[in-house]
Amino acid sequence: MLTRLSRYGPAVPRLLSSVSARFVSQSKPAGVAGSPAVTELHPAAEAGHGEVSQYVKNPDYHGFSSDPVVDEWNMKVAFFLGISVALVIGGTFIHYLPDHGMRQWARREAERVIQQKEKEGLPLIEENYYDPNKIILPTAGEE
Numbered sequence: 085m086l087t088r089l090s091r092y093g094p095a096v097p098r099l100l101s102s103v104s105a106r107f108v109s110q111s112k113p114a115g116v117a118g119s120p121a122v123t124e125l126h127p128a129a130e131a132g133h134g135e136v137s138q139y140v141k142n143p144d145y146h147g148f149s150s151d152p153v154v155d156e157w158n159m160k161v162a163f164f165l166g167i168s169v170a171l172v173i174g175g176t177f178i179h180y181l182p183d184h185g186m187r188q189w190a191r192r193e194a195e196r197v198i199q200q201k202e203k204e205g206l207p208l209i210e211e212n213y214y215d216p217n218k219i220i221l222p223t224a225g226e227e
Contacts, residue, residue: 138150142155144156146158146159148162
């Protein structure tokens with residue numbers, strides 16, 4: 085089988101050269117498109133133009149100040165306060181929030197009631213939830 089493929093070796097360049105595709109340029113003519121010169125990412129400020137981008141003056145600009153030293157200092161302070169302090173104080177605040185749903189209070193109250201009933205010698209759970217003598221039922225005629 086390899087010998088059969090080897091006889092196609094000299095024909096491969098001829099097969100690739102006779103591709104029946106037409107490549108058409110979609111670009112504008114050279115005079116219209118302008119020169120293909122590489123320009124700067126941040127062009128230098130022109131003489132008549134008063135404003136210069138902060139990124140041209142300071143490539144490490146963080147948006148806090150035009151002075152590079154103050155800008156970096158303010159960035160570090162903002163990140164320290166925004167992340168470290170917010171996580172620590174926020175976590176502490178959430179930890180010390182009041183008892184949500186009064187779960188801890190309900191457990192303490194249940195333990196208190198159990199201890200009181202054990203001292204008095206009463207059963208912890210009675211047969212009736214409400215005292216049947218205090219329940220007023222409608223008579224047969226009122227239904």
